[in-house]
Amino acid sequence: MTRIRPVTGPADPAVLEAAAILRGGGLVAFPTETVYGLGADGLNSEAVARIYAAKGRPATNPVILHVDGPDAARALVATWPEVAAVLAARFWPGPLTLVLPASEAVPSIVRAGGPSVALRCPAHPVALALIRAAGRPLAAPSANRSQHLSPTLAAHVASSLGDAVDLILDGGPTEAGLESTILDLSGPRPRILRPGPIAPADLVAVVGPVELWEGAVAAGEIQAAPGMAERHYAPRARLELVVPGAGLSRPQGRSAYVGLGSLPALPEGVRGVLLPLDAEVVGARLYALLHDLDDAGCEWILMERPPEDEAWLAVRDRLRRASAKETP
Ligand code: TXA
Ligand code: MG
Numbered sequence: 001m002t003r004i005r006p007v008t009g010p011a012d013p014a015v016l017e018a019a020a021i022l023r024g025g026g027l028v029a030f031p032t033e034t035v036y037g038l039g040a041d042g043l044n045s046e047a048v049a050r051i052y053a054a055k056g057r058p059a060t061n062p063v064i065l066h067v068d069g070p071d072a073a074r075a076l077v078a079t080w081p082e083v084a085a086v087l088a089a090r091f092w093p094g095p096l097t098l099v100l101p102a103s104e105a106v107p108s109i110v111r112a113g114g115p116s117v118a119l120r121c122p123a124h125p126v127a128l129a130l131i132r133a134a135g136r137p138l139a140a141p142s143a144n145r146s147q148h149l150s151p152t153l154a155a156h157v158a159s160s161l162g163d164a165v166d167l168i169l170d171g172g173p174t175e176a177g178l179e180s181t182i183l184d185l186s187g188p189r190p191r192i193l194r195p196g197p198i199a200p201a202d203l204v205a206v207v208g209p210v211e212l213w214e215g216a217v218a219a220g221e222i223q224a225a226p227g228m229a230e231r232h233y234a235p236r237a238r239l240e241l242v243v244p245g246a247g248l249s250r251p252q253g254r255s256a257y258v259g260l261g262s263l264p265a266l267p268e269g270v271r272g273v274l275l276p277l278d279a280e281v282v283g284a285r286l287y288a289l290l291h292d293l294d295d296a297g298c299e300w301i302l303m304e305r306p307p308e309d310e311a312w313l314a315v316r317d318r319l320r321r322a323s324a325k326e327t328p
Helices: 013-023 045-055 070-074 082-091 125-134 154-164 200-207 279-295 310-323
Strands: 004-006 028-030 037-041 064-066 096-101 116-120 167-170 181-184 191-194 238-242 255-260 271-275 300-304
Touching (some): 004 013, 013 028, 013 037, 028 125, 238 310, 255 279
Parallel strands (some): 255 271
Antiparallel strands (some): 096 116
């Protein structure tokens, strides 16, 4: 059985035990303000290889290094441009991941052999304490099997990864519920690779124009923006996005309907779930809801398509991926 240890705060002795496991090359799942991460010593290639094995993650998909601030970040990059300094000063600690040309200190496996490294300074006090106690950057993707839903609870980690993790630190539900915004600073212009809790407008206000990468790369191809396989973040149930208020056809099998702001009359046997028309709240609850529906044996989830405005960008992105058809 995987060990789950409750953690009450940064001074909890569980953090020290976790740090010792990490220094020894083991795997520790820990809470961040976005989702739970599956951590390993980011400078130890063998430890990072365990992350890939535990997740079933393709070797082409690099991992984020988690640091405790800009000073640690600078040691891991070949260049630290002014724009990175300004962004880190404004948004770190927080859910913003910066992609920059890597320094030689970054093992190849962390970069998936590429020239750049993704860096993030998480805002969760336990995550920060763990990075500091371990005394090195922590490689940490979301703590789930590759292509599955990200975990927002320790129990999600345990059911997705089981014995592959040496210790799970249980810090309760994560706050933002969606993965960090990823901003690529390694090209000519800042480019958002993954929308997240930090909105484009927040970035533009600090650094001027940013591009939004909207493409998607089929799984298995060389990935220009790695890890952005179209089907991702997916529940086991089939997820379909529907126009709010449109007539509901007779769903097959065990079904749920997720309404935003209101619920229409539902056919008998369809479980109704009402979420508020609030992007932040939906973002915080989305993965837990999909996990719950999966656990309840739900086969078909109909969810109302969120509004088109920027506040919903990250939620729309995850829903699009979660509802994408399986790639062969
Ligand atoms: O909120 C988060 O970012 C969470 C928590 C645990 O910090 N982490 C997370 O990691 O979502 P992961 O591995 O599930 O997603 C990271 C994404 C992947 O799509 C990966 O391809 C991309 O970041 N990535 C990592 N390194 C990159 C790089 N050098 N260049 C471009 N994309 C990179
Ligand atoms: Mg992930």
